[in-house]
Structure formats: structure tokens, C-alpha cells
Amino acid sequence: MKIANTQPIEEAVKQRLENEGSGHDWHHILRVKNLSAHIARAEGENLIAAELLALLHESTDHKLVDDPAAGLKEASELLDKAGVDADLKYRLLQDIPAISYKGADVKDADLSETGKIVQDADRLDALGAIGIARTFAYGGSKGRSIYNPDCPPEKHGSFESYKKSSGPAINHFYEKLLLLKDRMHTKTAREIARKRHGFMIHFLDEFYREWNFPEQMH
Numbered sequence: 712m713k714i715a716n717t718q719p720i721e722e723a724v725k726q727r728l729e730n731e732g733s734g735h736d737w738h739h740i741l742r743v744k745n746l747s748a749h750i751a752r753a754e755g756e757n758l759i760a761a762e763l764l765a766l767l768h769e770s771t772d773h774k775l776v777d778d779p780a781a782g783l784k785e786a787s788e789l790l791d792k793a794g795v796d797a798d799l800k801y802r803l804l805q806d807i808p809a810i811s812y813k814g815a816d817v818k819d820a821d822l823s824e825t826g827k828i829v830q831d832a833d834r835l836d837a838l839g840a841i842g843i844a845r846t847f848a849y850g851g852s853k854g855r856s857i858y859n860p861d862c863p864p865e866k867h868g869s870f871e872s873y874k875k876s877s878g879p880a881i882n883h884f885y886e887k888l889l890l891l892k893d894r895m896h897t898k899t900a901r902e903i904a905r906k907r908h909g910f911m912i913h914f915l916d917e918f919y920r921e922w923n924f925p926e927q928m929h
């Protein structure tokens with residue numbers, strides 16, 4: 712494989728997502744790139760492929776682009792600009808639309824080994840302290856409440872219903888975040904996910920304790 716230069720891709724993605732306000736900003740991409748590199752090294756997989764896919768993994772996300780086909784075309788042009796060879800480019804473009812979460816009861820799509828690493832990294836960035844912060848940032852950006860005891864979470868059986876979900880932010884823990892630790896592909900990510908999952912459980916216990924104060928204080 713020819714060594715690609717990730718610089719033009721980093722610059723283009725940074726410019727596009729710098730001011731994104733729902734937790735899918737440039738710093739999310741950078742964290743996913745760093746997590747992907749860590750997992751690729753630990754698992755003995757291709758580092759540059761993982762970094763390229765991490766940089767482009769949001770190219771077709773419905774929350775960020777109106778036209779996924781145009782997003783994929785732009786990703787393809789960026790990969791050309793970076794000097795990525797045809798084989799790798801084909802594999803990366805296959806993986807991009809398959810990375811994102813599609814619902815609690817929707818089976819994950821097939822991915823290459825690189826795709827599995829980047830999906831793990833993307834999901835790790837949805838967990839722990841960062842995951843909690845992103846979830847409330849996302850809810851706030853859509854004008855949603857943080858919690859409503861009268862509005863229970865749903866297990867979405869299709870991507871269409873997942874996309875349309877508009878419940879309070881805390882529902883997202885049950886619709887996605889708490890399910891992720893059992894949907895990791897790599898051993899490296901599974902270990903990190905276990906710790907981040909524990910932190911979220913602790914956060915939720917405390918959240919409900921404070922919400923119900925003072926009833927549970929004896």
C-alpha cells in the first residue's frame with residue numbers, strides 16, 4: 712500500500728466540522744482518530760487505514776449532511792487528493808456508511824477489519840464522561856429535555872424509527888449507550904468500554920438519586 716498523506720483530509724474535515732454544535736465536531740473526529748490509532752496498534756492492524764477512515768467516518772451521517780451520496784463523493788475526492796490507492800479507497804468507501812449506529816434492535820452491518828476498529832473507536836467516544844457530555848449537548852442542540860419520567864425509552868427496530876426518535880436525552884442511554892459495551896469488535900475496545908460503561912452507571916445512579924431528592928435520603 713502506498714503511504715497516504717492525511718493532511719489534506721484533516722484540513723478539509725476540520726474546516727467543515729469546526730463549528731458543529733451537537734457533539735459531532737472536529738474534536739470528536741480527532742478523538743476517534745486517536746482511539747482508532749490506539750486500537751489499530753494494539754490489535755496489529757493497519758494504522759494509516761484506520762486513521763483515514765476515522766477522519767472520514769461522518770461523511771454520510773444524516774445529522775451532518777443532507778445528501779449522503781454527495782458526502783461519499785466528497786470523501787472519495789479527498790482520498791484521491793491524499794494519494795490513497797484504489798483498493799484501499801474502495802474498502803474505506805464501503806465502510807463509511809456502515810459505521811454509524813442504526814438502532815438498538817438493528818443488526819450492525821458487515822465491516823472490514825479497519826471498519827470494525829473505527830466503529831469501536833466511534834462507540835468508545837459515545838461512552839464515559841465524554842459520552843455523557845455529548846448526549847446532553849446533542850439533546851440541548853435539538854431543544855429536548857434532559858429527562859421526563861413519563862416518556863420511557865424505546866428499542867428501535869429500524870434505522871428510520873431511530874432517526875426520528877425525539878425523546879429526552881437520558882433515554883439515549885437505554886436506546887444506545889448502555890448497549891455498546893456488548894457490541895464491540897476488538898478486545899482492546901472492549902476493555903476501555905467496560906470502564907466507561909461503569910462510569911455511566913455510576914452517573915445514572917447519582918442522577919436519579921438527585922432527581923428524587925429528598926425521598927431516597929433516609
Ligand code: ADP
Nearest residue numbers: 734810811812833837845846849850876880883
Ligand atoms: P453514530 O456516531 O454511531 O452515528 P449517533 O449519530 O446515533 O451514532 O450518535 C452519536 C452521538 O450523538 C451519541 O452517542 C449521542 O451522544 C448523540 N446522540 C445521537 N442521538 C441522540 C439522541 N436521540 N439523544 C441524545 N443524544 C443523541
